[in-house]
Amino acid sequence: MCRTNDFAENPYNPLNSTAEIEGSVEPSSMLEGFVHQKTILLTTYRRNGDPVATPVNIAVEGDRAFIRTYDKAGKARRIRNNPIVQIAPSTFRGKTTGTPMRLKARLLDDDEAALARRLINRKYRILQGLVVPLVHWLRRTRTLHYELTLIK
Secondary structure, rough: OOHHHHOOOOOOHHHHHHHHHHHHHHHHHHHHHHHOOOOEEEEOOOOOOOOOOOOOOEEEOEEEEEEHHHOOOHHHHHHHHEEEEEEEOOOOOOOOOOOOOOEHHHHOOOOHHHHHHHHHHHOOOOOOHHHHHHHHOOOOOEEEEEEEEEEE
C-alpha cells in the first residue's frame, strides 16, 4: 500500500512543484531517472479516489514512458476511469526507492503500441519479451500498452 502522506510536504516533490520550478526543468530530464530503472510503483486511483499501487516494468524514450498490462487487469480499468497516475522508482516487490511524480496515461492503439512493445521487449528480453506475451496468450487476454506523459 502506498502511503501518500510521506511525501506530501516534501518541497522537491513534483506534485508540490510551482510554475517557476517546472519551467526550469526540461520534461525529458524529469523522466531521465527512470531510463535505467527496472521497476516502478504505478499508483492508479479507484473511482472513490483510493490509491492502488502496483509494481510494473517501464521503458522510457525521451519525454515518454511506456508500460504494459493486460485488458482484464485492475490497473487497466482504473486507468480507463482516471488517466492520472503516479509513478515512483521501486524495488521488484514494490518498495518505493525515490520521489513519486504525477503523469497522464494514454492507451496506445496497435500502430502506436509497436514502439512501446519494441522498447519494453528490448529492455526486458526474457520477462517481457517471452514470458509475459506467452502468459497473455495462454490466458486469452489482450496486451495493452500505455504511454505516460507529464501533466502540463
